Amino acid sequence: MTIAPRLLEWFDRNGRKNLPWQQDISPYRVWVSEIMLQQTQVQTVIPYYHRFMQALPTVQDLAAASEDAVMHLWTGLGYYSRARNLRRSAQIICSEFGGEFPNDVERLSELPGVGRSTAGAIVSIAFQRRAAILDGNVKRVLARVHAVDGYPGVTSVARELWERAEQHTPEVRVADYTQAIMDLGATLCSRTKPACGICPLVDDCQAHELGTIAQFPGKKPPKVLPVKRTQMLMIGNSAQELLLEKRPPTGIWSGLWIFPQADAGADPIAYCSDQLGIEVELLERWREYRHTFSHYHLDIEPVRLRLKHAPPTVMEPERHLWYNLRAPAAVGLAAPVAKLLEKLA
DNA sequence: AAGTCGGGGAG
DNA sequence: CTCCCAGACTT
Numbered sequence: 001m002t003i004a005p006r007l008l009e010w011f012d013r014n015g016r017k018n019l020p021w022q023q024d025i026s027p028y029r030v031w032v033s034e035i036m037l038q039q040t041q042v043q044t045v046i047p048y049y050h051r052f053m054q055a056l057p058t059v060q061d062l063a064a065a066s067e068d069a070v071m072h073l074w075t076g077l078g079y080y081s082r083a084r085n086l087r088r089s090a091q092i093i094c095s096e097f098g099g100e101f102p103n104d105v106e107r108l109s110e111l112p113g114v115g116r117s118t119a120g121a122i123v124s125i126a127f128q129r130r131a132a133i134l135d136g137n138v139k140r141v142l143a144r145v146h147a148v149d150g151y152p153g154v155t156s157v158a159r160e161l162w163e164r165a166e167q168h169t170p171e172v173r174v175a176d177y178t179q180a181i182m183d184l185g186a187t188l189c190s191r192t193k194p195a196c197g198i199c200p201l202v203d204d205c206q207a208h209e210l211g212t213i214a215q216f217p218g219k220k221p222p223k224v225l226p227v228k229r230t231q232m233l234m235i236g237n238s239a240q241e242l243l244l245e246k247r248p249p250t251g252i253w254s255g256l257w258i259f260p261q262a263d264a265g266a267d268p269i270a271y272c273s274d275q276l277g278i279e280v281e282l283l284e285r286w287r288e289y290r291h292t293f294s295h296y297h298l299d300i301e302p303v304r305l306r307l308k309h310a311p312p313t314v315m316e317p318e319r320h321l322w323y324n325l326r327a328p329a330a331v332g333l334a335a336p337v338a339k340l341l342e343k344l345a
Numbered sequence: 346a347a348g349t350c351g352g353g354g355a356g
Numbered sequence: 357c358t359c360c361c362a363g364a365c366t367t
Contacts, residue, residue, distance in 0.1 A: 037362040044353065044361085078351025081365080115364050135362040155346075182362055191360070192356070220360080252350070293351060335352060 003145065003201055004170040004177055010200035011180035014187075020049050022179070027101035028059045030126040034118045035082050042186065048077050059099060062090035071255050071332025080332065084255055085113030103127040116162075124169075124178040132165040133178055134158070137185025142168075143217035144189065147206035151218040227297045229264035234340060235272065235280055237307045241322035242341070243276075247334075252293070256332040257321060259340070268303050276315065280305040291336050302340055 016022070019042065021033030032052060036045045052073050056062045062070070067087060074083035089111040093101060101122070102108050108119035116134070123131035134142075139152045142164045150157040170177050188195040194213055196202050207216045235243040244257040262271040272280045286302035323329060325345050333341070 034362065039350090039361055039363055040352080041354065041361050076352070078353085079363085081350065082363095085364085113364065117363065121362065133362075136360075137362065153346090178362095186362085222358085254350085291352090293349095295349060 001204070002168050002170065003181075003204055004168055004173075006200045006204070007180045007184065008170075008173055008176055011176055011183060015176075015180055015183045016186075020046060020053075025126060027103075027122060027126040029053065030122050031101065031114075032086070034121045035086050035113055036077065038082060038118065039079060040077065044077070048073070059090045059093055059101075062087060063094040067255060068329075068331045072330040075256075075332045075338060076335055078335075080253065080255055082113055083332075084249075085111075088112050089114065101126070103129060105131050121178060124174045128175045130169060130171050130174050132162070132169040133182075134162055134165045135182065137182045137189075138165055140191065140217055141181055141185045141189045141201075144194075144207040144213060145201055145205050147210060147212075147216060149216075149218060151220055153220060157218065225292070225296050227299060229299045229301070231262040231264060231266065231268055231301045231303050232259040232336065232340065233262060233268050233272065233303050233305055234259055234344065235278075235305045235307060236283075237322060239322070239324070240326075241324045242344070243307075244321045244323045244331075244333075244337070246319050246321070253334040256334045256337075257323070258334045258337050264299070264301060268305060272305065278315070279308040281308055298336075300336055 021029055033045070033049060036049055036052070055069075055073055056065055065087065067084065070083050070087045071080065074080060077083075092111060093099060103123060105116065105119040105123055108114050108122055109116060114122070120131040120133040121135075123129050124133065139161055142148065142161050143152065146160075146164055148157060148160055148164070152158050152161060168177075168181075184199070184201070188199050189201075196205070196208050196213065199205070199208075202208055205213075207213045233243075237243070243260060245260050247253045247256050247258060249255060260272070260276060262268050262275075269280055269282060272278050283304040283306055286304070288299055288301045291298045291300055321329060321331070323341070325341065
C-alpha cells in the first residue's frame with residue numbers, strides 16, 4: 001500500500017506552489033531553503049530567505065562572503081551553526097566540486113549541516129531523483145497513518161518512520177510527492193485540530209480508525225529547564241556607540257556579537273575595570289527579563305553604563321566593536337542584544 | 346541515548 | 357506558561 005497516488009491528487013488541487021523557494025528551482029535555492037527551514041516555521045523563514053537570496057544569489061557569492069556578513073543575514077533566525085555550516089559547505093562545493101552540487105544523498109550528507117532528511121529533500125526536489133525525507137511534518141503524517149507509537153526521538157521509532165517514509169516515496173513525481181506530504185502535515189494533518197474530514201488519507205489512517213489521532217506522534221518527555229542568570233552591560237562612549245564582544249566559535253550564540261556579560265550579582269564597574277580594563281559609571285538598571293532557549297532559561301539584568309575615559313589598549317580589535325546605532329555594522333547579533341539595542345534607539 | 350543549539354508562533 | 361517547528365551534530 002502506498003499513499004502516493006491520493007497524496008499527489010490532493011497536492012495538484014490544494015498544495016502550496018507559491019513559496020519563494022518553489023520559484024526558479026535550483027540546487028542552491030533548495031539547499032538554502034532546507035537549511036533555513038530546519039526546526040523553523042515557513043512563515044518565519046520567508047523574509048530571511050528573500051534577504052539572503054538577494055544578498056547572496058549564487059553559491060559562489062556565499063562562498064566568498066565574510067562570516068560576519070552571513071551571520072548578519074541570519075540574525076534572529078536561531079541555530080547559528082546552520083549559517084556557519086552553510087558558508088563552509090559553499091566553500092567546499094566551490095573548491096572541491098567546481099560549484100556543482102552532488103545529486104545523491106550519500107555525498108550531500110557529507111556537507112556540514114546536511115543530514116539524511118535535508119539531503120533527501122534536496123535530491124527529490126532539486127534533482128527529481130527518488131529520495132525519502134523525514135521532517136516534523138512527515139513524522140506526524142506517517143505516525144498517524146500507521147499508528148506508530150512512541151516519541152520519534154527514540155531510535156527505534158525513528159527507524160520505523162524512516163522505513164515507512166521509504167516505502168511511500170514514489171519513483172515518479174517524487175518532487176511533488178515530497179512537497180505534498182509536507183504540505184499535508186503543515187495544513188490538514190496539523191499538530192492540533194487536524195482536518196480529518198477533508199483529508200485525502202482518511203481511509204488509510206490507522207490513528208483515525210482507532211479514534212486516537214491526538215496520541216500520534218508520541219510526545220517528547222518533558223524536562224525542567226535550568227535557570228541561568230547574567231547581567232548584560234550596555235556600555236556607551238562619548239560618540240553614542242555601544243561596546244559589543246564577539247562570541248567564540250562554539251557554544252551559545254557562536255559567531256555573534258553581544259554586550260559584555262557579568263555574573264548576576266557581580267559589580268559591573270569592577271567587572272569592566274578587571275576584565276575590560278575600562279573605567280565606567282553606572283547610569284541605570286533596567287527590569288530583569290527572561291530569555292528562553294531550548295535547554296535553559298536565561299534571566300537577563302540589563303545595565304546601562306557610560307565610559308569615563310577614552311578606550312584603553314587592552315581591548316582586542318578582533319573581539320570588540322563599538323556599535324553605532326545610526327550606522328550599524330553588518331554583523332550578527334544575539335536576539336536579546338538586538339532587542340536591547342532597539343530599546344536604546 | 347542524551348545533550349547542545351534559537352527564536353518565535355500558536356494555544 | 358507549554359509544545360514544537362522542512363534537524364544536525366557532539367558527547
